[in-house]
Structure formats: structure tokens, C-alpha cells
Amino acid sequence: MSEQPTLAQVAAAAGVSPATASRVLTGSVRVSTSTRRQVYEAVSRMGYVRHRAPRGSVSSGAAAGVTVVVCDQLPRLFTEPYYARLLAATGAVVAEHGTHLMVTTVSPTSSILPALSGAVLLVGARERHPLAIKLCTSGITVRNIGRPPHDLKLPYTDVDNRDGGRQAAEHLLLTGRRAVAAIGGPPSLPAARDRLDGLVSTLREAGVADVPVAYGDFTAASGTHATQWLLRHAPGLDAIFAASDLMAAGAIQALRRAGRRVPADVAVIGFDDAPLARRTNPALTTVRQPVEEVATIATRLLLSGTTGIDPILPTELIVRDSA
Structure with a gap:
């Protein structure tokens, strides 16, 4: 045109x-x-475009491909289902454009800007992450997956994490649960904070003032450890919301070891709707986030050089047997 x-x-x-x-x-x-x-x-x-992209960034970014920068430890790239889903969808869009995809990881605290070519999808940047700050001023075409940390002026594509927490809280309240505890993700990650905030604020509005919270790192092991802590500090709990499905699976395991039945004694809700959610026993009630759709939209907007548009996609509670 x-x-x-x-x-x-x-x-x-x-x-x-x-x-x-x-x-x-x-x-x-x-x-x-x-x-x-x-x-x-x-x-x-x-x-x-609502605002024209910087001169040269559209054509050069698309021609040189996409680099996905994951702010996490390398082993997590191969064990976290979220990354596999996101990278598969990103790769499909990149292939449609006839260019190539590169993936690199940086530690959550790294300040070293890796060698990059083309446009960048930034994933998992936490508060005060020096790499996110550098990319913000680097002139490189960047789009963040998730709301950017500390209000950095980066284009982003996200899901409505806060509303996902709200949906989980409302479901627990409607099913008669009042002693609700939570397993939050890393507090420095905006998505984790939003999920917990949505849950806690909805419960408080309904008169549930005390919501014990333990924190994990989105792994099953951390969900197990967090649940053990919650059972010691809030033995009367009758529901647990976990900010990821892996942590929810770990919670179910810890509850079973403690002799608590799910959902008869304790309801459990996760977040993601990863394939794992259908395989837990009982099958996991969870908040579905459209990971593939987020990755597809973010990558298309990145390759087209579109700026001034920050899509926020809806989440959806999927009710199964655990709550």
C-alpha cells in the first residue's frame, strides 16, 4: 500500500x-x-500502525528474523511447558514470514546484552532487570511478552492475569470455600503479582480478610514446598490457588502426602491450562491463558513493526475435578 x-x-x-x-x-x-x-x-x-515505528526498524527487523530472549536459567527452557508452547507458536509465525528464529536465555539478573539480530521478543523480565532497561533504550525493535516491569515503555502483549485471579476467587467462593490460601509466583514478575492481586482483592471484597500466601518459582517442587509451609501456618485451609499449573500439581502431591483429599478437603486451582492440567489426579481446575495466541499476535505485530498497540487477551476459568 x-x-x-x-x-x-x-x-x-x-x-x-x-x-x-x-x-x-x-x-x-x-x-x-x-x-x-x-x-x-x-x-x-x-x-x-497507531504510531509509526522508528525509521528502518520494520524492514530490517523482519529481514533479520526474531530473537526470543528468555530471562530465565537455561534448564528451565526445556522443563517449563509455557516456554515450549510460546516458542512453537512464535516459530510458526516466523516460518510464515520466510525468516528465522533464534532463542537465547539470560539469567534473571544479567546485565549483559547478548548478541542480537533482528527484532526481539522479551520473555520473563522481572522488576529492575537491567537487560530490559538496556533494550528499552537500545533502538532495537522489541516487544515484551507480558506487562513490562517497572512501567518500562516497551510495546507488549499480555493476558488479563488479574481477571484470571478474580475468576478463581469467585469460583472458590461460589463453591463454599472461605479459608483460601495462595501460592504466588515470583513477586518481582508483573504477571505473578497480577494473578495474586486479582485473587486477594476479590476475596477481601467478599469478606475473606486473611489470605495466607507462600511463594514459589513456577516449578512443581516449589508448589510442594509452599503447600507444606501453608499447612503448617494455616492448617484449616480449604482451598489453594496456585499461580501456575506446575505449582498446583506440586500442591496436590503435598496435600495427598498430608492426608488431605482433593477436592473434598482442599480445592486446588492452577493457572495456565497446560497439558499437565488434564493429567493430574484429580484433573486440575485452572485458569486458561491463551499462550499460543499471545505468541502469535506478539510475533506478527513485532515483524510488521506495529507500535502503539498493546493487546491484552482474556483468560478463562476451566472447571475440572480439583475444585
């Missing part, structure tokens, strides 16, 4: 009204998943 497409043209291409397209692009969660996907596919296909 010789001229930048308008919002009305994007809406027409997506088969929605301009008002609906506007709601999608301003991050409203009150839009269906299929409509959201149609709008973002039209945005990336047509090269629509």
Missing part, C-alpha cells in the same frame, strides 16, 4: 465495525477471542 491503512480499512478487512476494532486495539477484554484474532491478523497483514 502506498498510504498507511486507516482503522476503518482494518475493521473492514477483519469483518468488524470500527468501534469493535478500536476496542481490540485499546486492550479491552470485552471482545471475543475470535474477533480479537481477526483484528490482529488484519493489523499485521496490512501494516497498520
Whole structure:
């Protein structure tokens, strides 16, 4: 196209009204998943931008491929289901564009900027992460997966983690659970904070003032250890919300060892809807986050050089047997 497409043209291409397209692009969660996907596919296909990307960043970024920078230890890249789902979806989009995908890890505290080419998807950056700060001012085309830490001005694509916590809390309240405890993820990670905040604020509004919290690192082992701590400090608990499915699986294991039945004695809710959620015993009630869709949309927006659009995708409570 010789001229930048308008919002009305994007809406027409997506088969929605301009008002609906506007709601999608301003991050409203009150839009269906299929409509959201149609709008973002039209945005990336047509090269629509609300603010023009820095000179040269679109063509050079797309031509040189995508580097996914994961702020985590290397072994976690191969053991955390979230990363596998995200990388598979990112790789599929990159392949569609005829370019290539590179993946690198940096420690959660590393200040060393790795050798990068092309555009960057930044994953797992925590508060005060020096690499996130460097990338913010580097001139490299970057999009963060998740809300950026400490309000850095980075384009991002996220899910509504806070609303996911709210949905979990409301389900527990509706099923009569009042002694609710939580296993939070790393407090320095915005997504982990949002999930816990959504849960705790909803419970407090319902009159549940005391919500014991233990913290883990999204691994099953940390979920087990956190549950053991909770059982010592809140032995009367009747529900546990865990900020990841792996931690929820660890919680179920610890509860079983302690002689607590799930869900008869203690309900358990996870977060992710990873494949593991269907294989736990009992099958895990969890908050589904659309990992593949987040990765697909983020990668398309990154490769098209689109800025000024920070999609926030909805989460959904999936009720199974554990709660």
C-alpha cells in the first residue's frame, strides 16, 4: 500500500465495525477471542500502525528474523511447558514470514546484552532487570511478552492475569470455600503479582480478610514446598490457588502426602491450562491463558513493526475435578 491503512480499512478487512476494532486495539477484554484474532491478523497483514515505528526498524527487523530472549536459567527452557508452547507458536509465525528464529536465555539478573539480530521478543523480565532497561533504550525493535516491569515503555502483549485471579476467587467462593490460601509466583514478575492481586482483592471484597500466601518459582517442587509451609501456618485451609499449573500439581502431591483429599478437603486451582492440567489426579481446575495466541499476535505485530498497540487477551476459568 502506498498510504498507511486507516482503522476503518482494518475493521473492514477483519469483518468488524470500527468501534469493535478500536476496542481490540485499546486492550479491552470485552471482545471475543475470535474477533480479537481477526483484528490482529488484519493489523499485521496490512501494516497498520497507531504510531509509526522508528525509521528502518520494520524492514530490517523482519529481514533479520526474531530473537526470543528468555530471562530465565537455561534448564528451565526445556522443563517449563509455557516456554515450549510460546516458542512453537512464535516459530510458526516466523516460518510464515520466510525468516528465522533464534532463542537465547539470560539469567534473571544479567546485565549483559547478548548478541542480537533482528527484532526481539522479551520473555520473563522481572522488576529492575537491567537487560530490559538496556533494550528499552537500545533502538532495537522489541516487544515484551507480558506487562513490562517497572512501567518500562516497551510495546507488549499480555493476558488479563488479574481477571484470571478474580475468576478463581469467585469460583472458590461460589463453591463454599472461605479459608483460601495462595501460592504466588515470583513477586518481582508483573504477571505473578497480577494473578495474586486479582485473587486477594476479590476475596477481601467478599469478606475473606486473611489470605495466607507462600511463594514459589513456577516449578512443581516449589508448589510442594509452599503447600507444606501453608499447612503448617494455616492448617484449616480449604482451598489453594496456585499461580501456575506446575505449582498446583506440586500442591496436590503435598496435600495427598498430608492426608488431605482433593477436592473434598482442599480445592486446588492452577493457572495456565497446560497439558499437565488434564493429567493430574484429580484433573486440575485452572485458569486458561491463551499462550499460543499471545505468541502469535506478539510475533506478527513485532515483524510488521506495529507500535502503539498493546493487546491484552482474556483468560478463562476451566472447571475440572480439583475444585
